[in-house]
Amino acid sequence: MDKKAKQILLKTFWSSQGWKDRPYVYEGEDFVYAKSKGMMFDPLTIHHDEAVRQIVELHEQVTKEKVAKAFLHSLSTRKIHLRSALASWVLTRQFVQHSFESNAGRYTAPANGVAYAMYGDCYVCDSYHIAGLESYTEEDMNVLNFERHKWGGVRLNYLPYVLQDLQLMSKEPELELEVTVADVAIWRQVLAAIESCEPTDAARQLEKRLAGLFPSSKNERDAFMEILASAGILATTKDRPGRGGKNDFFAVVNWRGEDGYSRQAVQDLFGTWM
Template identity: 45%
Template sequence: MPDKKAKQILFKSFWKNGWIDTKDRQLLKEDFEYAKSKGYMFEPLTIDHNECLEKIISIRDKISLENISKAFLSSLSSKRLDLRSSLSSYFLSHKFKKHDYSPVVSGTSYENGQPKYHSYTCKICRDVQYGVIGDKNYVERDLNVLNFERLKWGGVRHGELIYTLFDLQQFEKETIEEPLKEDINIFKNILNIIETSEPNDYPGKLETRLKDVIKSSKPERQALIEILASIGILKPKSYDRPIKGKNDWTFVEYWRGEDKYDQQTVEKYFGTHLK
């Protein structure tokens, strides 16, 4: 059962009219212990790429497509954004096969025009799908910030291996309710908004239009769009497209209104509920 006090402790640790700077974050030990006892806060996690992947595959195989679909739909009216997040993690987890970490340069920082530092990711994870990231080691990683983002917006680190693991671990504990008629109607309205997009609409335009059919904040709608894009409902027909200004989009960055939505993916995940 949700615990308002524990959730409030988690949220106040990171957010006060915006992100709280790391140096200014304060958390009493007794508050942490209470939130941890209710499943809202966690000890830091240290895990390597290979073990993380093995756990993802093990948990994934215990979760049914039916429960994932029901959880996503039921989140639309209840605003259980954490349940909404699991759709993306479940989909991405099914693209993984067991493999060893295979490093490849993912970025380079320069000083005076000379390479100073390289960052790395797993090449096999990277090639699974655009936006997927697999680090070699996760050392003392803060799971609390992942849970905060998951509960507040529906997750913002979809595609990161450690987030996929954490998200599925939390989902596995849930009892999933049947979606309401209201949920089905909201989803149908979302699909209609996508279908009636103008050919040159960018993801930002879609986000604005969605506010008329689902009660949500802008960041919540952005996360929703990214989730739909990560599983291929919003599928770019081309990656050779200009990008308009600086943005935080990942999976949906190259989608345009002319792409509409992928009916086969909708049918796979939600067909039985839409009939």
């Protein structure tokens, strides 16, 4: 990874005071340099059907083993941009080519018959927990890559993010994704921390248990848990409608300590190293 290009990306959106105003147009010497290194991009205009086609095709290049290796490799190295491909891969592992199908009016609340939205606008994408729109015009891919490098990813189930995430993972040299003894030890500690949760513990309590297990900030650990939930590892074992509370969690919002972690998912994804 080119360090200068990464700094250009990060400084475009973030300062010591937090978020900066997003540029209306990406231009200038720094942008051209970061773009040449594959760190920043021109806006994306793409139809839903083409995005789905590309994601399905990417699964022929990006393997389960590669995303699992990248995830584990990130634990000791703090290369957090390598983590979310695990979620992107799992969310779309059964993805099939399909045309956009509107979900308008397809979901109604039993109590009052009022229609509500699901993840996005595509009824088929909803079944994969993917937020898909019919088309994207001048989509800002730079802010998505910024979130990927800053915290490990935020909009994990957003169709353009999944597409970009898998595209970038396909370009990662697999020989550089070495899984060390330290990485596996950290992963085992993470699983032990999940198991140690009290039955009523929610994601915030788990985040505190994860602190100190691997180099990370609070926001990085939040993204880490969202990735685990999106990948089916922090899976809920019962329906908890209306739960969540005052937080920004999404995929992991209804997980509780009594759910533990999915041993089947862990074995499927990481059995080689367990």
